[in-house]
Amino acid sequence: MIQKVLAVIGLVVCLAMLLRMVVAPRRRQAFDAAMRRASQGTGERLQRLLRWRPTARKNAARAAEEAIERARRQAVDREGNVYRPKSFKGPRKPH
Incomplete structure (x- = not known):
């Protein structure tokens, strides 16, 4: 889509320059x-x-910001820029 728009813009500019020369x-x-x-x-x-x-x-950006804020407010341990929720510390289920 954007390629077609750019092609049309280029064509219009070329035609305008040709008209100007004539x-x-x-x-x-x-x-x-x-x-x-x-x-x-x-x-x-x-x-x-x-x-x-x-x-x-806009709605997607707002939802992403809200999710990030919720993650920051929950009880988590931070290791640098990595968030590790306390729920990860429990025993894991064997597969």
Whole structure:
């Protein structure tokens, strides 16, 4: 999907550059001005789009944070960055 989008963007840019080379100098100046006006807010819009996260992702991130907090609050022994719950200390069942 992303490859097709990038291909279409590349095609549009190439066609715009070709059109710019074909037109007369006066029209080229008008074309350049129109492109500048069109692209002024594009960077900000692109950043906003990249920062946007769908609701499902937000919910998953929130659930992960809650699970991490629950694990931190439970009675556990810490060895560096490894959490070992006290329930692991009991006898193990033979297989």
